[in-house]
Amino acid sequence: MSNFLRTGRKIVAIGRNYADHAKELGNAVPKEPFFFLKPTSSYLSPSEGPIEIPRGVVMHHEVELGVVIGKNGRDIPSSEAENYIAGYALAIDMTARNVQDAVKAKGLPWSTAKGFDTFCPIGPFIPKSSIGDVTKVGLQLSIDGKVKQAGTTDDMIFKIPQLIEFVSGIMKLEEGDLILTGTPAGVGPLTNGQKVAVRLTYPGLEGEVLSEYELEAKDRVGGYEFKGK
Numbered sequence: 001m002s003n004f005l006r007t008g009r010k011i012v013a014i015g016r017n018y019a020d021h022a023k024e025l026g027n028a029v030p031k032e033p034f035f036f037l038k039p040t041s042s043y044l045s046p047s048e049g050p051i052e053i054p055r056g057v058v059m060h061h062e063v064e065l066g067v068v069i070g071k072n073g074r075d076i077p078s079s080e081a082e083n084y085i086a087g088y089a090l091a092i093d094m095t096a097r098n099v100q101d102a103v104k105a106k107g108l109p110w111s112t113a114k115g116f117d118t119f120c121p122i123g124p125f126i127p128k129s130s131i132g133d134v135t136k137v138g139l140q141l142s143i144d145g146k147v148k149q150a151g152t153t154d155d156m157i158f159k160i161p162q163l164i165e166f167v168s169g170i171m172k173l174e175e176g177d178l179i180l181t182g183t184p185a186g187v188g189p190l191t192n193g194q195k196v197a198v199r200l201t202y203p204g205l206e207g208e209v210l211s212e213y214e215l216e217a218k219d220r221v222g223g224y225e226f227k228g229k
Contacts, residue, residue: 001086001176002125004068005045008176011038011120012167013064013093017156017182033158033166036110038093038180042120046213051094052118053192053219056226061190062093062183063141063149063198065134067160068125069177076168078161084173085160088131090123090200090211092141093180097189099226116224122178123200123211130210131202134160138205139184142197151184152204192219 014035044051053059070086093114100113131137134153141149158166163179173179190196197214201207 001068001070004086004089004125004176004178005040005043005122008040008178009174011040011042011178011180013038013114013180014158014163014182017158018151018184019155019157029157033163035167036114038114038120042115042117044118044121044215046121046123046215049215050118050218051121051190051196051215052116053190053217054096054116054224054226055220056228057096058098059190059217060095060097060187061141061143061148061196062095062187063139064091064093064180064183065137065139065153065200066091066122067164067179067181069173069175069179072172072174073168074172076164076173078165081161081164084164085128087128088126088134089178090126090139090198090213091178091180092121092196092198093183094119094121094190096226102228121213121215123198123213126200126210133203136203136207138199138201138203138207140199140201140205141186143190143194148188149184149186150205153181155184156182190217192217
């Protein structure tokens with residue numbers, strides 16, 4: 001499944017799955033999972049950088065554990081979810097925060113705010129066998145050497161088996177699909193010329209580094225321009 005970037009058909013992104021992150025944005029902690037979709041065209045491998053900041057956009061970083069689906073499944077019970085996981089990947093869910101705020105205020109979808117090209121930086125495939133207990137994964141994000149986000153997957157409100165059951169009860173999960181599982185608190189802006197570095201460790205924040213990479217943010221030339229509300 002190391003080729004999931006080419007074969008996957010969708011990115012399913014879980015929202016507000018860490019209580020502290022929901023609170024920092026002034027959102028209620030959800031009673032059940034909810035998700036939005038990002039296009040696979042938003043994938044950005046570290047060697048393909050930079051992350052592009054669309055014109056007029058306030059871009060925020062959200063480091064996340066991605067779950068790579070290994071086979072097709074529908075209505076998957078949480079007790080069997082493990083059988084559908086091929087592995088994992090370290091991702092950043094980039095968000096056009098001012099665009100998101102504007103469309104949310106109007107009750108409109110978030111697709112624009114989440115779907116720009118380069119808005120899903122993604123590290124290499126991590127085999128499932130490398131992570132014995134996925135509730136003990138450490139996630140860290142730094143900007144220009146200063147840590148902005150640091151947390152563990154133990155803080156998830158809805159654990160990965162629950163997420164797989166919930167999503168597959170709504171839409172079929174297919175081989176190569178990616179589930180982004182939410183982000184710890186500490187999200188914030190990433191601006192032109194800054195360098196963002198992310199790290200995935202196991203077990204916990206002091207464990208072995210299983211994935212890490214760095215990307216620079218650059219203002220995009222041309223394309224869409226957000227002109228406010």
